[in-house]
Amino acid sequence: MARSTLRQLECFVAVAERGSIAAAAEALHVSESAIAGALNGLERALGTQLTIRRKAHGVTLTPSGSYVLAQARGLLHGAGDLELHAANAGAELRGSLMLGCYLTLAPTVLAGLIAAFAQRHPAVQLDFFDGPQREVQERLLAGRLDLAVAYDLSLPPGLGSRRLYDAVPAVVLAAGHPLASRAAIDLTELVDEPMVLLDVDPSRENTLAMFSAAGLQPRIRFRTTDYEVTRSLVGRGMGYSILVQRPAGDQSYEGRALAVRPIRPAVRPVPVAIVWPDAVRPSQAASAMLDVASGLYAPPAGPGPVRVPTPRLP
Incomplete structure (x- = not known):
């Protein structure tokens, strides 16, 4: 042979x-x-x-x-x-790990995940890449990333995944918008309002699919590929947006107050998962990161606008 x-x-x-x-x-x-x-x-x-x-x-x-x-x-x-x-049997975990993350998830999940892993496995050399979902997937399939955190939506063949938590899309408005006084907002109330669309995959597809499922066509005023630019435009009263991730503070970069409201009736949550290439056997460092990530975040307690779950640090 x-x-x-x-x-x-x-x-x-x-x-x-x-x-x-x-x-x-x-x-x-x-x-x-x-x-x-x-x-x-x-x-x-x-x-x-x-x-x-x-x-x-x-x-x-x-x-x-x-x-x-x-x-x-x-x-x-x-x-x-x-x-x-x-060579290091019985010693602390060593090696290297390359972690990827979808760019709109990165500000709210990446630092906490790295900190929790580094606390448990300080001898592992960990680096990361954050970028568009498609590029993250391509790097995984090419073997250039060991693992990645991404939305578990339309993943291509060859990638396995493990759910971390569910995030629920919510309406983001300027705090002074007339609809901001509502406890929840129906998509029909938004259809004539100008929208600021986060125009990156899969956020764009998920947002437009929600309106299409309701038989509605949003009135898109601006398209942007940056999460914080989206929130800044909304904070200036230039339109509303539909966003999944929610930072700890409901303010734009300019310090303008935002109102985040759930969608009524409730929409399908978006699963956030840790993803890996099926063709590559996970290293011990990658397996350890899977364990850390699986135990780090508690699932959301119920429907409504969702913040990233509070991490359970060791």
């Missing part, structure tokens, strides 16, 4: 990530012929072509190569994890 080596896999991943044999050789501090030989040996061992090599045009992956890349990253990650913990 033909077998590949970890070194061959390491060379293959380096070529795939850097786009050329020369760049991979420089990164691994070996000769270009050694990289080419490792690729040839890996292709012979697996019985398939993994790369297309064109002089002066770098290296591209075949469909088989793209599949093997995800598997190779997982194997290398697991091998490194095994070596690390075999």
Whole structure:
């Protein structure tokens, strides 16, 4: 039975990530012929072509190569994890962890999650990336993130998830808006009002789907891709918005008071989950983060405008 080596896999991943044999050789501090030989040996061992090599045009992956890349990253990650913990059996958890987070969730969940994990596992080197949901998903599938916190909405195949808590969309108004005196607000009362739409996926889709389900079409005045810009425009009375996350203080960056009211009738909550790539076996550090994240946040107590649940710190 033909077998590949970890070194061959390491060379293959380096070529795939850097786009050329020369760049991979420089990164691994070996000769270009050694990289080419490792690729040839890996292709012979697996019985398939993994790369297309064109002089002066770098290296591209075949469909088989793209599949093997995800598997190779997982194997290398697991091998490194095994070596690390075999050498430190019984010692405190060590290693590295790359955590992702959807950008509108990051201000309210990321710092607390990192703090709780660092308190339990201070020897783990933890870094993070926050960005658009689609880019977070792409990095997970490419093996560039170990885990990520994201909305559990329309996740692509290849990603597993574990629910952390449910967040409920709410209406955000300037405190002086006539509807701010209501205990709850019906979407029909908003349809003629100007809307400030948080125009990022999946927030945009979720907001518009709520109106569509009610047979309504919102009157969008402004679109923005920034959560705090949305709240600032609302604070200036330029429209209302529908937002899921709620900071601790109901004020815009400019210090203008906001009113956050539940939607009537109640709308479907949005699950917030920790997500991982199915193709990669979680490292011990990733498994530890799953445990920390699962135990950190209490579920919301009931319907209505939802703040991020208070963390239960160890």
